[in-house]
Amino acid sequence: MRVLLSTYGTRGDVEPLVALAVRLRELGAEVRMCAPPDEEFAQRLAALGVHLVPVGPPVREMMRGAALPSAADLDRYRTEMLGTQFDVFPAAAEGCDVLVAAGLAQIAARSVAEAAGIRYVHVSYAAVHLPSPYHAPPPRPGWPDPDPAVTDKRVLWERDARQVNAQFGEKLNGHRASLGLPPVDDVRDHVLTDRPWLAADPALGPWRETPGLDVTQTGAWHLPDERPLPADLLTFLDAGEPPVYVGFGSMRPSPDIARRAVEAIRAQDHRVLVSRGWADLDLTDDRDDCLAIGEVSHQSLFPRVAAVVHHGGAGTTVTAARAGVPQVVIPLQLSDNPYWAGQVADLDVGVAVDGPTATAASLSAAFRTALAPATRARAKDLGGRIRTDGAAVAARLLTDALR
Numbered sequence: 001m002r003v004l005l006s007t008y009g010t011r012g013d014v015e016p017l018v019a020l021a022v023r024l025r026e027l028g029a030e031v032r033m034c035a036p037p038d039e040e041f042a043q044r045l046a047a048l049g050v051h052l053v054p055v056g057p058p059v060r061e062m063m064r065g066a067a068l069p070s071a072a073d074l075d076r077y078r079t080e081m082l083g084t085q086f087d088v089f090p091a092a093a094e095g096c097d098v099l100v101a102a103g104l105a106q107i108a109a110r111s112v113a114e115a116a117g118i119r120y121v122h123v124s125y126a127a128v129h130l131p132s133p134y135h136a137p138p139p140r141p142g143w144p145d146p147d148p149a150v151t152d153k154r155v156l157w158e159r160d161a162r163q164v165n166a167q168f169g170e171k172l173n174g175h176r177a178s179l180g181l182p183p184v185d186d187v188r189d190h191v192l193t194d195r196p197w198l199a200a201d202p203a204l205g206p207w208r209e210t211p212g213l214d215v216t217q218t219g220a221w222h223l224p225d226e227r228p229l230p231a232d233l234l235t236f237l238d239a240g241e242p243p244v245y246v247g248f249g250s251m252r253p254s255p256d257i258a259r260r261a262v263e264a265i266r267a268q269d270h271r272v273l274v275s276r277g278w279a280d281l282d283l284t285d286d287r288d289d290c291l292a293i294g295e296v297s298h299q300s301l302f303p304r305v306a307a308v309v310h311h312g313g314a315g316t317t318v319t320a321a322r323a324g325v326p327q328v329v330i331p332l333q334l335s336d337n338p339y340w341a342g343q344v345a346d347l348d349v350g351v352a353v354d355g356p357t358a359t360a361a362s363l364s365a366a367f368r369t370a371l372a373p374a375t376r377a378r379a380k381d382l383g384g385r386i387r388t389d390g391a392a393v394a395a396r397l398l399t400d401a402l403r
Contacts, residue, residue: 001402004093006034006109007102008081010059010250010278012313014041016125016199016221016391017102021050023395034092053092056081059250060278068334074142078167082107086175093118097402102199104129104191107168108175115179119402123197123394125220125314126336130196131157131189132210139333143167164188199394200314203385204321205343216397219390220318227297233273236291240271242306243291244367246283247275251311251332257355259283261309261330262290264363268371270306299323307350307370312337317344324383326370330355349379 003024005017014035021031025048035041037054045052062069062077069077085108093099093112098119101109106122113120124130128138136153137160139145146156164187173183184190198207198217207215229237237243244265246258258274262283265272272290274283282292298316302308302323310316312331317340320327327350331337341352351366369375 001029001098001399002096003029003031003398004034004089004096004099005031005102006055006089006092006099006106008034008036008056008059008105009103011040012125012250012315013103014044015315016123017100018044018048018050019221019223019391020100020394021045022048022223023391024398025049027395027399029395029399032092032096034088053088055088056084068141071142075167078105078142079171081105082168082171082175085109086112090116098398100398101191104164104188107172107187107191110191110193111172111176111179111181114181120193121197121398122191122193123199124192125199126339127198127200127205127207128336128339130192130198130207130210130213130215131160132208132213134208134210135339138335138339141334161186161188197394199390201318201321201386201390203382203387204318204347205314205340218394218397219387220314221391221394222315222318222388223391224388225297225299227300229296229300230293233291233293233296233301236271236273237304240289242304243271243273244307244309244371245273245275245301245305246281246309247273247316248277248279248281248311249275249313249316250278251313251334251337252279253281253311253330253332254355257330257358260358260360260363261328264360264367265309266290267364268367270367270371273301273305307367312340312344314340318386321349321379321382322386322388324380326350326375326379328353328366328370330358347378347382349375349382 007013007017024031032051034053034055036059038058038060042052089112093116099113100121102123110120128135133153136156143163168187195214198215199221201220207217262272274292298319302320307326308320309328312329327344329341329344330353331341344350345352350370353366
């Protein structure tokens with residue numbers, strides 16, 4: 001069995017498919033992956049014996065600026081990416097039995113699978129990416145925000161579909177015509193299909209049954225990460241009470257919000273760990289209560305911290321939940337970040353903070369709530385209910401279906 005996996009984005013987009021690739025290989029499948037050409041992704045896949053098919057520009061370069069690209073630049077990136085996918089995917093899918101695509105940005109994937117006569121599976125990492133009357137569409141950078149007076153979620157999803165059609169409809173159907181395929185009327189639902197998979201933990205981000213969608217929720221996809229922590233980090237951890245972790249992964253937060261978070265944590269007599277991340281944060285000074293760290297195993301670190309402060313990425317949220325620690329989520333208004341912030345708040349295992357309006361007082365109140373014994377108890381209870389077998393479940397479902 002040969003499987004083509006495809007995604008485009010930051011580490012949070014790539015790592016779940018890496019986990020699926022490993023589990024598929026354990027079941028005897030041959031796996032290749034279309035992903036950004038960033039060196040860290042190439043090294044990660046090479047170490048696991050998974051062939052990388054590079055697609056598009058390096059993501060880290062696109063994320064280098066202090067702000068997201070302009071709407072005009074994003075429009076150009078999306079158009080170019082669609083053409084690149086139609087150029088690259090057909091050869092990558094040659095000889096494969098199935099194409100698994102993660103994320104709405106994989107506009108060409110289903111058409112290529114259709115032309116090749118192979119199975120296609122769309123996967124989302126958060127329920128908010130799938131149309132439902134129970135939540136509004138996620139923020140899509142570069143497109144106009146909806147009228148705040150419009151609150152009907154069905155109306156908002158219809159508007160979202162029109163925006164996707166406006167961006168991709170004519171271009172997608174032009175490529176489909178060149179492959180001898182009929183046009184599609186609704187690009188978004190064409191990409192998602194009516195039987196998408198949801199790679200999210202049901203205790204943390206459950207799917208609510210919605211007419212017209214037959215969703216398979218497998219649990220989140222991740223691998224055990226048993227890398228030992230660096231010596232200087234272990235020394236810091238052993239030198240006092242558990243610190244509060246502050247990190248924003250591949251995102252670039254406002255330096256002010258990160259600094260204010262550190263100050264609010266220190267004001268409550270807690271030590272701080274600052275993860276540099278892609279933004280290369282370093283908020284340390286000459287005091288010994290704060291340490292800046294590089295890339296480490298979150299699975300090894302999070303059980304040893306008092307709380308996790310982050311941007312609301314799916315991977316960080318589920319790893320902190322699995323560790324049983326409280327969370328303070330300062331979401332960027334991007335993709336599923338606000339959704340995961342809301343889930344943390346709704347489950348009472350932490351606090352969601354609106355970054356643009358955050359003040360010293362609101363951050364201090366958030367940390368008092370997150371660090372309270374009752375919050376820790378609820379977080380610990382949730383940790384015991386987080387599944388660890390999502391990638392294995394998905395791999396078995398895929399191989400069973402193909403057999």
